[in-house]
Amino acid sequence: MSSNELPPENFKTTPRSKIQSGPLGVARILVNLFSTNENRRDPPFPTKTHGIRLITINVSHYCEKVRWGLDLLENDISSPLYYTEDAHPPPFCSFATLPASNFSSSATPMIVDSQDAHAPYLNMSGVLLQKYCPFLYPSEIQEAIVNFELEMGKRLGPAVRCYCYHYLLQPQYHDVCVDICSAQTSKIETLLFDKMLENGISQAMRKMIPVHDSSAASSKEELVQVFDQVSKRLEQHGGTYLMDTPSKSFGLTAADVTFAALAYPLLRPTEMTRFLVEDDLRLPPELVAMGEQLRQTTAGKHVLQMYKQHRIPQHYYVGSNKPKDGLVLIKSAQRNVNPFPKLLYRVGIVGAVVGSTILWYRRQ
Numbered sequence: 001m002s003s004n005e006l007p008p009e010n011f012k013t014t015p016r017s018k019i020q021s022g023p024l025g026v027a028r029i030l031v032n033l034f035s036t037n038e039n040r041r042d043p044p045f046p047t048k049t050h051g052i053r054l055i056t057i058n059v060s061h062y063c064e065k066v067r068w069g070l071d072l073l074e075n076d077i078s079s080p081l082y083y084t085e086d087a088h089p090p091p092f093c094s095f096a097t098l099p100a101s102n103f104s105s106s107a108t109p110m111i112v113d114s115q116d117a118h119a120p121y122l123n124m125s126g127v128l129l130q131k132y133c134p135f136l137y138p139s140e141i142q143e144a145i146v147n148f149e150l151e152m153g154k155r156l157g158p159a160v161r162c163y164c165y166h167y168l169l170q171p172q173y174h175d176v177c178v179d180i181c182s183a184q185t186s187k188i189e190t191l192l193f194d195k196m197l198e199n200g201i202s203q204a205m206r207k208m209i210p211v212h213d214s215s216a217a218s219s220k221e222e223l224v225q226v227f228d229q230v231s232k233r234l235e236q237h238g239g240t241y242l243m244d245t246p247s248k249s250f251g252l253t254a255a256d257v258t259f260a261a262l263a264y265p266l267l268r269p270t271e272m273t274r275f276l277v278e279d280d281l282r283l284p285p286e287l288v289a290m291g292e293q294l295r296q297t298t299a300g301k302h303v304l305q306m307y308k309q310h311r312i313p314q315h316y317y318v319g320s321n322k323p324k325d326g327l328v329l330i331k332s333a334q335r336n337v338n339p340f341p342k343l344l345y346r347v348g349i350v351g352a353v354v355g356s357t358i359l360w361y362r363r364q
Contacts, residue, residue, distance in 0.1 A: 041331060164266065
């Protein structure tokens with residue numbers, strides 16, 4: 001199937017006016033009032049001196065691709081880099097990305113790097129991975145890896161997203177969609193996403209992706225074809241990794257990270273439990289069935305093996321940076337805010353100033 005028949009990989013930038021008026025405008029005010037993206041994690045190790053900010057849609061498989069690369073980098077003791085992630089439900093990410101990019105982009109994943117004067121912010125998962133994780137691109141096969149990334153970004157990424165949302169956005173799975181899309185975000189975003197999902201967000205997402213019976217059918221067909229092609233590639237080369245050849249093993253590359261990350265929502269590796277629903281009975285049976293079908297393929301087994309072996313590898317972790325339960329987590333700082341003490345303080349200050357002014361005039 002031609003990728004032209006699939007939903008697009010990227011979306012148009014959300015206009016600034018869209019988040020300054022209407023329901024999203026109100027939501028933005030509440031999100032900014034009851035949450036913050038300004039806090040940063042403490043360095044996990046003394047050698048970590050270069051902190052960056054990662055803005056994501058929590059459940060996005062494109063964001064997981066970059067998160068994976070940054071986790072490998074952060075947990076390499078020889079690298080000075082560490083990161084703080086602020087994750088958001090799908091529509092609310094633009095409240096963070098637009099201001100961070102001077103209102104030029106609303107896309108995720110986005111990295112904000114105050115130490116990079118030439119590119120203070122970057123998005124597009126492939127560009128980010130190449131910039132910060134060059135070790136995943138051996139020079140000998142760099143072009144082949146990038147080409148594979150581009151192909152999977154246009155084929156696998158949109159197909160997984162469309163097929164999953166086709167079922168998750170159905171009204172009977174409202175609670176499941178809220179649990180998945182707001183996991184590890186701020187409390188106010190979870191509350192708003194719950195209240196707004198069936199009052200505009202679902203319809204907007206269906207239109208933007210787009211999601212309908214025809215696009216879901218095309219996506220399902222594409223998923224089968226991609227997994228069949230990648231399975232044959234692995235079987236023919238006889239290697240553990242996608243870029244291995246009969247004569248040489250290159251180990252983990254961005255090709256493996258890309259394929260595994262983009263496939264995770266359907267294959268549901270154990271390591272990603274925090275981003276998923278543990279009880280399969282709550283999920284649409286069509287998603288469970290497709291996931292099980294793909295798990296049985298050589299490509300599906302490769303995805304699960306990459307997560308098991310490389311997503312949270314023992315030797316990468318330093319200090320107390322390793323998740324105790326072996327599950328991937330969002331490395332965020334405190335985001336929930338109680339605005340009332342500050343508001344009361346400000347009201348008190350204003351009241352004192354006004355009262356003093358009135359008293360002064362009365363004495364004149």
